[in-house]
Amino acid sequence: MSTAAPNETTQPTVVSGQKRVGVLLVNLGTPDTADAPGVRVYLKEFLSDARVIEDQGLIWQFVLNGIILRSRPRTKALDYQKIWNNEKNESPLKTITRSQSDKLAAALSDRDHVVVDWAMRYGNPSIKSGIDALIAEGCDRILAVPLYPQYSASTSATVCDEVFRVLARLRAQPTLRVTPPYYQDEAYIEALAVSIETHLATLPFKPELIVASFHGMPKSYVDKGDPYQEHCIATTEALRRRLGMDASKLLLTFQSRFGNDEWLQPYTDKTMERLAKEGVRRIAVVTPGFAADCLETLEEIAQENAEIFRHNGGEQFSAIPCLNDSEPGMDVISTLVLRELQGWI
Structure with a gap:
């Protein structure tokens, strides 16, 4: 037994x-x-x-x-x-x-x-x-x-x-x-910067600014003590320092909201719409919170948000690949x- x-x-x-x-x-x-x-x-x-x-x-x-x-x-x-x-x-x-x-x-x-x-x-x-x-x-x-x-x-x-x-x-x-x-490890920030610089060098246009889009989260989760937003801000600030960009050239946004609750802002899709309507014509988007490309980067960003940007007057859009299995x-x-x-x- x-x-x-x-x-x-x-x-x-x-x-x-x-x-x-x-x-x-x-x-x-x-x-x-x-x-x-x-x-x-x-x-x-x-x-x-x-x-x-x-x-x-x-x-x-x-x-x-x-x-x-x-x-x-x-x-x-x-x-x-x-x-x-x-x-x-x-x-x-x-x-x-x-x-x-x-x-x-x-x-x-x-x-x-x-x-x-x-x-x-x-x-x-x-x-x-x-x-x-x-x-x-x-x-x-x-x-x-x-x-x-x-x-x-x-x-x-x-x-x-x-x-x-x-x-x-x-x-x-x-x-x-x-x-x-x-989120602010030196090797990670350097890899992000190198991947961005390498990708931008291949483009036939020069982006007017870069949007760093992170996966979203209900605001209530952060209010209860989740450090996620703080970590996303720290990553973006470290990346700005490494690339020599200020907040007007490297924006922080949050994507993939779901349901009716308030999520972390600014929202990526609303930012795409706003930027295009304000006259921005060329942008690139990086997704530093994803270690590998997936539905949220390949479809939501590279296709859905690209269409939002172009529909509202934007002209050239590029999604920067995740770090993936690159060197x-x-x-x-x-x-x-x-x-x-x-x-x-």
Whole structure:
């Protein structure tokens, strides 16, 4: 008769030999398929997280299940289809995060006993599958790496929540470390600046200004103590100093608002409209809060906001790619990981 605790899961089979150190890169998540059923599963998991939507009461459950999950998956699936990696049949976020993991593993290949894997907070591969795989490889120490430069409870904290939930079910837990937010890390700011300068050098026009667009958040979350807005401001100010720009040439905005509550302002889409109506004709947009290009950068910024800008009189618009798995981007990830692995390798 088993005497295991009710919530305890079977320990992954561990390979024999010397213990290893695991590194798990984690990004937000993605549907498995670019159709309504796939998006519905993803949105259900995402919007059922109390870190994302804090009030999970009866009213929200009615709105989520009775309204949002009935209509939104169809429209969002169309957006995903615009950016989908059809060759691999997956979202660009999954393609890029896998590549980041592969390149980090190659960069650490001369470090003994380090195993690198990747996961998504929502969708697949899950954090549980990533931790199980690392344990199966003999890792008794794991570094979780939330790929969010700016901390927020709805991103960084929920990664930790899920990691802790997975570990709570294990009898033999690995030792855990988590990388801190890197919103003003010198390597990160330098990589952003280099990526911006490199991209601008390829354009056939000179932008009159640059807009730094971060993912939005309900203002009430910040009012309750979330440091996210403060981190976004710090990133933008550091980037301005590095590029030699003032606030009139490098603007800070927030995108992707959802629902009727007030979110952090200024809003990116409203700023696009205002700038065009005020006579700005050439702009570039950078998205420093995203470690990899995804729906919010490739569709919302590069397509939707570009159209808003042009519709209101703008002429030339360029979306600057995220750091992704570029050399500067991988330098940032490697720097963070090696710093936090000190004493383990």
